[in-house]
Amino acid sequence: MKEKINVCIVGLGRAGRFHLRSIQNLKMFHLKYVVDPCVLEDDEGLRGNGVRILGCIEEALKDDELDAVIVSPPTQFHFDYICCSLEAGKHVFTEKPLGKSLTEIQACFDLAEERNLALHLGFQRRHDGNFRELKAKIGRIQPVKIIKASSRDNPKPSLEYLKISGNIFHDMLIHDFDMLIFLLGKEMPETVFALGHAYDDEIGAIPDFDTVLVTLKYSSGLICSIDTSRAAVYGYDQRLELFGEGGMAIAENERNHTVQLHTAEGMQLAPINDSFPERYKEAYALEIADFGNGIREGRLNNVTKNECVLGHLLANAAHESAIGGEVVDFKEYVASVGVEF
Numbered sequence: 001m002k003e004k005i006n007v008c009i010v011g012l013g014r015a016g017r018f019h020l021r022s023i024q025n026l027k028m029f030h031l032k033y034v035v036d037p038c039v040l041e042d043d044e045g046l047r048g049n050g051v052r053i054l055g056c057i058e059e060a061l062k063d064d065e066l067d068a069v070i071v072s073p074p075t076q077f078h079f080d081y082i083c084c085s086l087e088a089g090k091h092v093f094t095e096k097p098l099g100k101s102l103t104e105i106q107a108c109f110d111l112a113e114e115r116n117l118a119l120h121l122g123f124q125r126r127h128d129g130n131f132r133e134l135k136a137k138i139g140r141i142q143p144v145k146i147i148k149a150s151s152r153d154n155p156k157p158s159l160e161y162l163k164i165s166g167n168i169f170h171d172m173l174i175h176d177f178d179m180l181i182f183l184l185g186k187e188m189p190e191t192v193f194a195l196g197h198a199y200d201d202e203i204g205a206i207p208d209f210d211t212v213l214v215t216l217k218y219s220s221g222l223i224c225s226i227d228t229s230r231a232a233v234y235g236y237d238q239r240l241e242l243f244g245e246g247g248m249a250i251a252e253n254e255r256n257h258t259v260q261l262h263t264a265e266g267m268q269l270a271p272i273n274d275s276f277p278e279r280y281k282e283a284y285a286l287e288i289a290d291f292g293n294g295i296r297e298g299r300l301n302n303v304t305k306n307e308c309v310l311g312h313l314l315a316n317a318a319h320e321s322a323i324g325g326e327v328v329d330f331k332e333y334v335a336s337v338g339v340e341f
C-alpha cells in the first residue's frame, strides 16, 4: 500500500476550500493538483506546498501517480468530472448533488462499480456527531411517529451560485432527504407534499423558491416535516427532532460556547454557528478521512446507489409538488420513472 493517497481537488470555492483544509490536515493524503480556472499561482491556501494549479483536468488524469479526485466545482460540472476521473482509473469523492438526472446518477455508480473504484458522496451530515448519536437513540423511542427538521442556511448564497445550483430541492433539501434515508434506511414515503415561496424577487425570477416546507407520510404512519430557508439572520440553523412512542430525541444547534447570561432583562445564549464550514468542520474532515480509508479498505461507497437515487427522487417529487400544488403519490412516481428499489 502506498504511504500517501495522491489527490486532485477540482473547484476551489467554498466547498473546495473545506476539502483543502481536510486534505492538508490528514496525513494519509498528498495534494498534487488543484484544477480551477480562477485559482492563482500564489493562492494563499496553496503556497509552499508544491501543488500544481491547472486550468483543466486532462494533465492530472494522465498522471499514473494520481489516485483520487475530489469533485467540488459548480453543480453542472460534477457529472463530467466524475466520469472522466473514473474512466482514467481514479477514485472519486464528489460534492452533492452527484448528477442532474437519474440517468447521470445511475451512470456514475455503474461506472465506478465496473472499474472497481471508490465513489463517495459529500453528505457530511452522516458524519456529524449529533446526528449519529440521534440515530443511535432511535431504538429507545420506537416507533417513531413524527420527525421534524429545520434546515436554514446562513448567509444567503450569491445569486450567481443560486442560478446554477439546480434548485433548493436538489441543492439544499437533498441533505435533509439524505438524513431521512440515513435515519430510516430505504423505507419510502407514500406521499410527498411541498409548499414553497420566493420572498426574494431575484430568486423568484430564477425561478426558484427561498423558503420551503416539505411533508412526507410513510406507510407506518410516520409523518415528517422539513422546513428550509436560504437565509436565517441568527445563524446556520440545523435542528432535528424525533418523537415516538418511547419519547423524544432532539439534535440541537451547536453554539460558540455554552455560557448563558441571566439578567433582569432575561436570558442570553451564545449565537449558534454562523455558517456550514463552521457547523460541519469536523464532519467535513471525517468524510474525507472516510474516503481515504474507503479507498484503502475497498469500501467503495459511503452512500449506496439506491440511497442516492431515492434522495434524488424525493427532491424531484417535492419540487413537482411545490410547483403543481398537488400531493405526489411517491410510489407511483417512482414506478413512473422505472425505478425499483
Ligand SMILES: NC(=O)c1ccc[n+]([C@@H]2O[C@H](COP(=O)([O-])OP(=O)(O)OC[C@H]3O[C@@H](n4cnc5c(N)ncnc54)[C@H](O)[C@@H]3O)[C@@H](O)[C@H]2O)c1
Pocket (backbone or CB within 6 Å): 010, 011, 012, 013, 014, 015, 016, 035, 036, 037, 038, 039, 072, 073, 074, 075, 077, 095, 096, 097, 122, 123, 124, 161, 171, 276
Ligand atoms: N456539502 C456541503 O455542505 C456543500 C456546501 C457548499 C457547496 N457544496 C457543493 O459544492 C459545489 C461547489 O459549491 P461552492 O459553494 O463551493 O461554489 P463556489 O462558487 O464557491 O466555488 C466553485 C469553484 O469552482 C471553480 N470552477 C468554476 N468552473 C469550474 C470548472 N469548469 N472546473 C473547475 N473548477 C471550476 C470556481 O472558480 C470556484 O472556485 C456545489 O455543487 C455545491 O452543491 C456543498
